[in-house]
Amino acid sequence: MREQNNGCADFDVSVLGLGAMGTIIARTLAERGKRVAVWNRSPGKAEGLRANGVHICDTAEDALRASPVSILVLLNSEVARETLGGLCASGALAGRTIVNYSSGSAEEGQELQKLVSGADARLVKGTIMSYPRNIGHPESYCIHTGDSGAFEDHRELLELLAGHAIFLPWKEAYAFATAINAQTFTAMLSFFEVAGAAHRMGLPIREMARQINDASRFFAADAIEDAIRRFEGAGFDGDQATIDVHEAGFTYIRDYMRSQGASTPIFDAVCEVVRRAQREGYGEADIAATTKIFAPTEAFTA
Structure with a gap:
């Protein structure tokens, strides 16, 4: 039986999406001392992370409410928009930072930023320049754009995923x-x-x-x-x-x-x-x- 998340848990970071990349991101953060909450559409994928001490959430809303920053590693920007879009009115995003590593075009990324901003949250768009096996490698790169203040607030966390975590303006990134x-x-x-x-x-x-x-x-x-x-x-x-x-x-x-x-x-x-x-x-x-x-x-x- 999975642990229940009633939104009151206090975690450092949430990871939504547990494909190859999302799973390794969650495991890496947990191994480096972060309190991690996770959610995936197919709940079974989360069970393998239990040994790493992660908290398994029943819903995306639970995961968003569980921590101040949520990392999205979903199939693409469309799925990310679908996942977040239905939660804007609930207040689950308010005051939080979304780090979106889901693939998508520049236009889709900027549309998602508008949606997140409208829900009183901040968006950092990231592109991971490595295969999953190199998450956390000191020589790996990750390029970020979006809200520069949110990036700086969570730079230490993001540098656990890539030795070179850099921030650039939208077009340049x-x-x-x-x-x-x-x-x-x-x-x-x-x-x-x-x-x-x-x-x-x-x-x-x-x-x-x-x-x-x-x-x-x-x-x-x-x-x-x-x-x-x-x-x-x-x-x-x-x-x-x-x-x-x-x-x-x-x-x-x-x-x-x-x-x-x-x-x-x-x-x-x-x-x-x-x-x-x-x-x-x-x-x-x-x-x-x-x-x-x-x-x-x-x-x-x-």
């Missing part, structure tokens, strides 16, 4: 989250593509994957740091390998992978970007100049 996800997942899928190509080339996937990971850390980080230097200085001189040099090398790489039966749609796209940069007259520039294909020239001026 969504732009940063979008960009880092696009870059990271493109890099990940490229890694998966070449791991598959390694098998086609007669190499064990596990061995090649480890070698790629070890060898690319410095190579990729250095390339990005050099690109930042060039963006800041607005200079793309070809004092390293030029785009022309890269295009020739990329062609050899692609052709060899294809000759071994590998499928290379991601690397094909890379080759096409470099060829386009040549067509636009950047062949003798550094490869960072390919950014000019995607951003206007004035983006690189002070």
